[in-house]
Amino acid sequence: xxxxxxxxxxxxxxxxxxxxxxxxxxxxxxxxxxxxxxxxxxxxxxxxxxxxxxxxxxxxxxxxxxxxxxxxxxxxxxxxxxxxxxxxxxxxxxxxxxxxxxxxxxxxxxxxxxxxxxxxxxxxxxxxxxxxxxxxxxxxxxxxxxxxxxxxxxxxxx
Amino acid sequence: xxxxxxxxxxxxxxxxxxxxxxxxxxxxxxxxxxxxxxxxxxxxxxxxxxxxxxxxxxxxxxxxxxxxxxxxxxxxxxxxxxxxxxxxxxxxxxxxxxxxxxxxxxxxxxxxxxxxxxxxxxxxxxxxxxxxxxxxxxxxxxxxx
Numbered sequence: 639x640x641x642x643x644x645x646x647x648x649x650x651x652x653x654x655x656x657x658x659x660x661x662x663x664x665x666x667x668x669x670x671x672x673x674x675x676x677x678x679x680x681x682x683x684x685x686x687x688x689x690x691x692x693x694x695x696x697x698x699x700x701x702x703x704x705x706x707x708x709x710x711x712x713x714x715x716x717x718x719x720x721x722x723x724x725x726x727x728x729x730x731x732x733x734x735x736x737x738x739x740x741x742x743x744x745x746x747x748x749x750x751x752x753x754x755x756x757x758x759x760x761x762x763x764x765x766x767x768x769x770x771x772x773x774x775x776x777x778x779x780x781x782x783x784x785x786x787x788x789x790x791x792x793x794x795x796x
Numbered sequence: 797x798x799x800x801x802x803x804x805x806x807x808x809x810x811x812x813x814x815x816x817x818x819x820x821x822x823x824x825x826x827x828x829x830x831x832x833x834x835x836x837x838x839x840x841x842x843x844x845x846x847x848x849x850x851x852x853x854x855x856x857x858x859x860x861x862x863x864x865x866x867x868x869x870x871x872x873x874x875x876x877x878x879x880x881x882x883x884x885x886x887x888x889x890x891x892x893x894x895x896x897x898x899x900x901x902x903x904x905x906x907x908x909x910x911x912x913x914x915x916x917x918x919x920x921x922x923x924x925x926x927x928x929x930x931x932x933x934x935x936x937x938x939x940x941x
Contacts, residue, residue: 643886647834650804651878663871670867712845713812719842723864731864738843746846 678725685721689762692718692737696759703750711755712741718762729776730765733758736783743790754786798824802831805874810841810860815848817841818855825856825891834884836877836893840865856892858882 654660661669695711715737722730737758744751761779768775798806806824810817821837839857852860859873882893 640888645834645884645886646881647884649834649836649878649881650802651836651874652881654804655875655878663875666871667867670871674867716842720863720865723866735843742843742845 674724681721681724685718685725685727685766688714688718688721689766692762693759696755699752699755701750701752703744703748705745705748708741708745712738712745715741722766727765727768729768729780730762732780733761733765733783736780736787737762739787739792740790743792747790749790751786751790754789757786758783798828798832803835805877806832806835806837807870808837808839808857810839810844810848810852815851818848818851818857821855821857821892822851836874838870838873838877853895854890854892856890858893 691714692711695707695714698707715734718734719731719738722728722734737755740751740754740758743749744755761783764779765776808817808820817839821839824832824835824837837857839852839855839860840863841852841860842863844852844860844862858877861869861873880897882897885892885894
């Protein structure tokens with residue numbers, strides 16, 4: 639037996655939205671896009687050092703399952719997410735998500751798939767070296783990663 | 797800061813795979829109290845590990861936005877929060893905005909439950925309800941389970 643209480647709070651945001659004046663939605667979006675463009679250079683540097691760190695961890699894997707290393711690898715792979723899109727590498731973004739999905743699944747199941755992880759690491763480097771905006775070329779690569787995820791029954795949104 | 801200042805909107809990152817961001821929102825809803833216990837919260841998450849999905853769902857955020865973030869998506873969520881004014885639910889298992897705010901019917905491929913209404917609407921069996929009766933159906937009441 640538990641009770642449910644329902645509150646109807648008044649949000650300051652709603653009041654602010656009703657006030658006349660301010661910035662239009664179109665202006666706000668345009669301004670945000672411009673701000674993001676200014677972050678691209680720094681984002682690219684961060685992306686490259688992040689990719690190097692992810693590759694460096696892979697070299698340390700042996701043939702057996704290593705939970706501590708997978709956890710470390712996952713923490714580094716997660717840091718990549720968001721950076722490729724910022725720099726116009728949408729396929730690379732997709733691959734980074736895929737690597738996170740795979741490492742998360744390996745850590746949860748205790749299974750080891752060195753080849754699957756290696757395919758992802760190579761794909762990340764390949765997709766980084768493709769010129770931005772050539773995502774159609776990347777489609778077969780992403781398809782390969784999808785098949786690796788399917789092998790582990792990973793349901794992901796990518 | 798959260799204890800002392802009234803905040804209009806909080807955008808919190810889920811941070812590490814251990815989900816400190818979700819824990820912060822959970823604390824805010826259950827123990828934060830005034831002035832920010834009801835403050836709208838958007839959590840941004842790079843990747844949610846399977847083990848964290850339940851924590852993310854139950855933390856009490858208005859929305860969890862998956863990265864990469866885009867200005868349009870963020871603005872859309874903020875406008876939704878401002879316009880929809882979702883009621884807050886407080887019970888043993890959950891404190892936060894009502895999660896059942898979408899009216900999309902049962903998910904595809906999920907069989908209908910025994911007590912769901914039939915998908916096909918038949919011929920009316922009773923006279924139309926008055927506007928007062930209809931309005932009454934939408935008025936909120938305190939529920940005790």
